[in-house]
Amino acid sequence: AQTVTQSQPEMSVQEAETVTLSCTYDTSESNYYLFWYKQPPSRQMILVIRQEAYKQQNATENRFSVNFQKAAKSFSLKISDSQLGDTAMYFCAFMGETSGSRLTFGEGTQLTVNP
Amino acid sequence: KAGVTQTPRYLIKTRGQQVTLSCSPISGHRSVSWYQQTPGQGLQFLFEYFSETQRNKGNFPGRFSGRQFSNSRSEMNVSTLELGDSALYLCASSLWGHWWGNTIYFGEGSWLTVV
Numbered sequence: 001a002q003t004v005t006q007s008q009p010e011m012s013v014q015e016a017e018t019v020t021l022s023c024t025y026d027t028s029e030s031n032y033y034l035f036w037y038k039q040p041p042s043r044q045m046i047l048v049i050r051q052e053a054y055k056q057q058n059a060t061e062n063r064f065s066v067n068f069q070k071a072a073k074s075f076s077l078k079i080s081d082s083q084l085g086d087t088a089m090y091f092c093a094f095m096g097e098t099s100g101s102r103l104t105f106g107e108g109t110q111l112t113v114n115p
Numbered sequence: 116k117a118g119v120t121q122t123p124r125y126l127i128k129t130r131g132q133q134v135t136l137s138c139s140p141i142s143g144h145r146s147v148s149w150y151q152q153t154p155g156q157g158l159q160f161l162f163e164y165f166s167e168t169q170r171n172k173g174n175f176p177g178r179f180s181g182r183q184f185s186n187s188r189s190e191m192n193v194s195t196l197e198l199g200d201s202a203l204y205l206c207a208s209s210l211w212g213h214w215w216g217n218t219i220y221f222g223e224g225s226w227l228t229v230v
Contacts (some may be wrong), residue, residue, distance in 0.1 A: 033216060043203060045221035091158065100171045101148065101209060101217045105158040 002027040004094050006106035013082045014114050020067075021077045021109050023092030031097040034068070034075045038088040039108070045091070051075065082113045117142065119222030121206050127228045133194040136225045140187050140208030146217060147189040149181060152203040152224070161204075164189055165212055193227075201229045 003026045013019035025034070036048040051059045051068050058066050063083075067076045079086055092106040120139040128134050140147050148163035148171070163171040164183035181191040187208075193200055203224045209217035 035219075037221075042223060044223040045205060045207075047218065047220065050218060095215060097215050100215045101146065101163055101213075101219065102160045102171055102173070103150075103158075103219060104160075107157055 002029070002032075002094050002096055002099075002104050004092050004104055004106035006090075006092055006109050008109045009107070010110045010112070012112040012114055013079075015082055015084060017082055018078060018080045019082055019111065021079075021090050021092075021111065023075045023077070023106055025073050025075065025092070025094050027073070027094065027096055029096040029098060033095045034066075035093040035095070035103070036064070036066070036075075036077045037091045037093060037105075038086075039091065040085075040088040048090070049077065079111075084113050084115060087111060087113045119206055119208050119220055121204075121222040121225050123225060124223065125226045125228075127230060128196050130196055130198060130229055132196050133192060134196060134227060136191045136204055136206075136227070138189045138191070138206030138208075138222060140189070140206075141210075141220055144208035144210050144220075145187050145212050146209045147183055147187060148207045148209075148219065149189070149191050150205040150207065150221075151175075152205060153199075153201070158205075161191070170214075196229045198229050200227065202227060 032053045034051045037045045063080045089108045093103040146165045149161040160173040178194045183189045205224045207219045207221045211217045
């Protein structure tokens with residue numbers, strides 16, 4: 001079974017600054033995907049970014065980028081030019097081939113962007 | 116394009132009762148999955164339906180069941196409610212019918228309180 005660990009329960013950042021959220025995972029699978037989702041106070045889970053394990057290039061979506069270190073089983077999220085609307089709970093998630101489309105989530109990191 | 120729609124958004128039930136939650140996936144999406152979110156257990160996968168068939172299941176008791184209709188809409192039922200079933204229930208859909216690798220899009224959830 002795979003596990004996903006987010007070791008930072010809470011983080012804060014000043015508006016316009018950069019912040020990095022950490023995620024590590026443990027799996028014996030060779031084919032998998034990794035995701036970051038954000039959950040604002042409305043509680044809807046919103047996809048932030050997706051990374052295919054077989055791709056060496058780190059995924060990027062506008063101000064959001066990841067640092068995917070496959071050997072270290074690390075998948076951190078960098079948010080540049082933080083905005084007040086980025087305040088949310090951020091979840092790292094794993095999807096392995098043997099588990100189908102089931103997502104395994106980490107515990108989450110509450111990010112607060114301060115004005 | 117409308118997102119994943121869940122109804123009802125909020126409900127309160129009494130211990131021992133049963134409840135049915137409804138989910139309409141994004142138009143064109145054929146796979147629907149359900150997750151339970153609680154403060155103690157975090158986000159946990161309940162089950163996934165594709166083409167009216169359950170093809171993946173999490174570790175929940177048989178009191179939790181679901182179904183999918185020919186129009187891809189899904190319902191989730193919990194019988195003999197327990198206090199511990201109080202949670203946010205999130206429905207998600209994905210476009211592809213692949214066993215894995217699908218990008219999962221979530222609804223806003225249904226808040227269930229059991230008293």
